[in-house]
Amino acid sequence: MLTREQVEQFNARGYTVCPGFLAAEQVDALLAETARATQGHTLAEHDAERMEMEPGQSPEGTAVRRLYEPCSYYGVFEQLSQGETLLDCIEQLFGPNLLFHYSKLNMKPAELGSVVEWHQDLSYYPLTNTDSLAVLFYLDDTDAENGALQLLPGRHRAPLLGHSQDGFFQGRLMEEVDVSEAELATGPAGTAVFMHGMTPHASAPNNSTRPRRTLILSYRAADALPIYCGPMTPKNETFVRLVRGERASVARFDRTVFPIPQYKEQTASLYELQARSKQGLLGSQ
Numbered sequence: 512m513l514t515r516e517q518v519e520q521f522n523a524r525g526y527t528v529c530p531g532f533l534a535a536e537q538v539d540a541l542l543a544e545t546a547r548a549t550q551g552h553t554l555a556e557h558d559a560e561r562m563e564m565e566p567g568q569s570p571e572g573t574a575v576r577r578l579y580e581p582c583s584y585y586g587v588f589e590q591l592s593q594g595e596t597l598l599d600c601i602e603q604l605f606g607p608n609l610l611f612h613y614s615k616l617n618m619k620p621a622e623l624g625s626v627v628e629w630h631q632d633l634s635y636y637p638l639t640n641t642d643s644l645a646v647l648f649y650l651d652d653t654d655a656e657n658g659a660l661q662l663l664p665g666r667h668r669a670p671l672l673g674h675s676q677d678g679f680f681q682g683r684l685m686e687e688v689d690v691s692e693a694e695l696a697t698g699p700a701g702t703a704v705f706m707h708g709m710t711p712h713a714s715a716p717n718n719s720t721r722p723r724r725t726l727i728l729s730y731r732a733a734d735a736l737p738i739y740c741g742p743m744t745p746k747n748e749t750f751v752r753l754v755r756g757e758r759a760s761v762a763r764f765d766r767t768v769f770p771i772p773q774y775k776e777q778t779a780s781l782y783e784l785q786a787r788s789k790q791g792l793l794g795s796q
């Protein structure tokens with residue numbers, strides 16, 4: 512369970528950090544399965560349905576950028592996503608009826624790991640209400656050097672910040688924000704960060720000699736239903752499942768308006784979208 516202080520922190524600041532959430536044996540089991548899942552894949556030849564590779568390496572390079580949907584494809588991850596301990600914590604934040612939304616494992620390999628630009632998760636997939644979160648599990652000791660998560664506290668109740676330009680979704684903050692207020696979520700392997708879906712966050716490239724593998728599981732209240740924004744909406748809903756309580760019989764709304772992401776093109780992931788945006792490829796021309 513989360514402590515009362517952690518629940519208050521999440522509600523007031525939009526995130527809370529829980530060191531020691533996973534035992535060392537759990538972390539080892541997740542890393543062993545990750546090694547099995549990624550073994551033998553190279554930039555030139557890999558299963559693009561299951562993973563994305565770091566672009567800045569030779570064709571024979573084996574550095575994986577992201578493993579897609581581990582909690583739907585691999586048993587040990589699936590068990591974690593349905594575990595009572597974790598769901599009890601999320602119930603403390605969003606009540607008894609909960610959907611699993613998606614998962615991913617950001618590998619941020621040593622010396623290659625990509626930047627994640629500032630963004631708010633709900634900019635990608637608007638829901639009828641904002642009771643949505645990500646739990647980020649650090650699978651390595653994580654600090655400023657290997658690209659720990661940075662967060663802007665206390666912004667999750669405010670209107671969504673701008674993520675579009677020329678009418679097209681850029682997948683990153685396009686509005687000026689004072690990132691000097693950012694806080695760094697550091698912690699040893701096994702730390703969990705509970706982060707609200709409206710909390711702006713980012714992480715630096717990994718220029719260190721240590722990996723920063725982070726498993727990310729997203730959940731939401733069962734009455735937070737997707738707002739249809741085009742073909743990305745069903746794609747984003749592919750792995751949704753009820754993990755606790757009952758399905759909703761009504762959709763609950765907590766905002767009168769919410770920005771809709773107009774995708775210029777389909778992209779494989781946040782990394783690709785943000786990189787194309789930085790290159791100026793997602794404008795009106």
Ligand SMILES: O=C(O)CCC(=O)C(=O)O
Nearest residue numbers: 617627660713714725781
């Ligand atoms: O890996 C990170 O540092 C942040 C990940 C993230 O924000 C995302 O994948 O949406």
